[in-house]
Amino acid sequence: MRMLTLTAALFGAAIAMSHAPVASAGDDPAWQVCVGMATAPNDRITACNTVIEGRTETGKRLAAAYCNRGHGLTEKRELDAALADLDEAVKLDPDLACAYSNRGRVYAFKRDLDRAIAEYDRAIQIDPTFALAYNNRGNAWQNKGDLDRALADFNLAIKFNPQLAIAYDNRGYVYHRKRDAARAIADYTMEIKLAPDVLAYINRGNVYRDSEQLDRAAADYGEAARIAPTDARGWRNRGLIRLFQGDNKGGLADYDKALQYDPSDANSWNNRGQAKVRLGDKTGAAADFRKALELRPDLKTAQEALARLGATR
Numbered sequence: 001m002r003m004l005t006l007t008a009a010l011f012g013a014a015i016a017m018s019h020a021p022v023a024s025a026g027d028d029p030a031w032q033v034c035v036g037m038a039t040a041p042n043d044r045i046t047a048c049n050t051v052i053e054g055r056t057e058t059g060k061r062l063a064a065a066y067c068n069r070g071h072g073l074t075e076k077r078e079l080d081a082a083l084a085d086l087d088e089a090v091k092l093d094p095d096l097a098c099a100y101s102n103r104g105r106v107y108a109f110k111r112d113l114d115r116a117i118a119e120y121d122r123a124i125q126i127d128p129t130f131a132l133a134y135n136n137r138g139n140a141w142q143n144k145g146d147l148d149r150a151l152a153d154f155n156l157a158i159k160f161n162p163q164l165a166i167a168y169d170n171r172g173y174v175y176h177r178k179r180d181a182a183r184a185i186a187d188y189t190m191e192i193k194l195a196p197d198v199l200a201y202i203n204r205g206n207v208y209r210d211s212e213q214l215d216r217a218a219a220d221y222g223e224a225a226r227i228a229p230t231d232a233r234g235w236r237n238r239g240l241i242r243l244f245q246g247d248n249k250g251g252l253a254d255y256d257k258a259l260q261y262d263p264s265d266a267n268s269w270n271n272r273g274q275a276k277v278r279l280g281d282k283t284g285a286a287a288d289f290r291k292a293l294e295l296r297p298d299l300k301t302a303q304e305a306l307a308r309l310g311a312t313r
Contacts, residue, residue, distance in 0.1 A: 028056070034068050044072035063093035071102050079106050097126040101133040108140055116140045131161035139170055147174050165195035172203060181211040198228045205237060217241050225257070232262035240271060248278040266296035273305060286311040 033039050033047035048069035051057055057065055070085035083106050089099035104119030120137035123130055138153030154171035157164055172187030188204035205220030218241040225234030239254030255272035262268065273288030286309050292302040293313060306313065 030054070031057070031061075031065075034065055039072075041072040041075035045069055045076075048072065060093050060096070063089045063096050063099065066092065067096060067099045067102060070099070070106075074102060074106055074109070077109065079109055082106050095126055097123040097130050097133065100126070101130065101136060104133075104140070105136055108136070108143070113140045113144050129160045131157045131159075131164050131167065134160065135164060135167045135170060138167075142170065142174060147177060150174050151178075163194060165191045165200075168194070169200065169203065172207075176203075176207050176210070181207050196227070198224045198231055198234065201227070202233055202237060209237075209241065214241050214245055218245075225254075230261050232258040232260075232265065232268070235261070236265065236268050236271070239268075239275075243271060243275060243278075248275045251275045252279065264295065266292045266299055266302070269295065270299060270302045270305070273302065277305065277309070282309055282311075285309065 030047045030050040033043055034051050036044075039047065048065045051065040052062070052069065066085045066089035070082045070089060073079075073082035073085060083103065086099050086103040086106065089096055090103070093099070100119045100123035104116040104123065107113070107116035107119060117137055117140050120133050120140065123133040124137070127133070134153045134157035138150040138157065141147075141153060142150035151171065151174050154167050154174065157167035158171065161167070168187040168191040172184045172191065175181075175184035175187060184207045185204060188200055188207065191200045192204065201220045201224040205217045205224070208214070208217035208220060218238050221234050221238035221241065223234075224231070225238060228234065235254045236258035239251045239258060242248075242251035242254060252272060252275040255268050255275060258265065258268045259272065269288045269292035273285040273292065276282075276285035276288060286306060289302040289306040289309075289311070290313060292299050293306070296302075
């Protein structure tokens with residue numbers, strides 16, 4: 001099979017939510033939003049600000065407010081502010097597992113993976129059933145290149161929370177890297193069952209693509225495009241499969257969509273140029289290859305294709 005420049009990518013992810021006192025019906029609204037599991041980052045920060053500045057809570061609950069505000073700030077990548085809040089949470093409650101797990105995530109974003117792992121270790125020491133801490137530590141091990149330790153942690157995350165979709169995503173990524181397509185597909189399928197989203201379909205599509213199950217890959221990329229029609233990734237990945245299969249008109253249509261939503265992707269310009277060459281549109285192909293090289297002057301496939309057309313840059 002002749003491979004065009006690949007645009008698909010795998011995604012491993014880490015996420016840390018609150019593992020602290022939860023809201024009850026008798027709590028004030030600000031506290032409920034501050035510690036709510038589904039609260040959006042901006043709303044979490046605002047609500048936790050109200051709790052902290054209102055001085056209505058003390059002790060463990062105040063620590064939880066700092067932990068949750070730190071989580072919201074981490075989601076917004078305001079890492080130094082997040083770290084200050086999580087440090088305060090630990091000072092107020094040294095046994096608050098969520099503070100260590102969330103602080104580990106800050107260090108992971110700062111690329112200090114050893115320190116991140118130490119924080120996750122502490123969270124797990126406090127609560128040996130803390131599934132998200134295992135998931136996040138597994139992600140750190142994966143980023144250090146230790147796939148076996150990562151796999152062990154993702155297994156534990158799923159053991160302690162079989163509904164944790166992100167752990168299936170991360171474990172599927174590890175299995176894919178280990179070239180265990182069957183297990184990778186099974187994990188992405190479970191993730192899709194629990195929390196279907198664009199990346200889950202793209203990641204499973206990538207495994208199908210790499211194991212040459214092209215019809216299934218195209219179906220998954222098509223589902224990604226259906227779920228998020230303004231996200232270029234589903235279109236360009238399905239376009240690639242269509243070109244592999246010789247469906248040049250279909251590939252061209254998909255790359256038209258991909259470039260409509262992400263005109264900065266050099267590979268999409270290159271691949272659309274390939275489709276145009278096959279369809280006899282040499283002038284259009286040359287224009288696409290030139291655009292690809294404008295974005296990425298070192299893209300050899302575009303350089304070579306332009307040379308074969310006898311065109312200049």
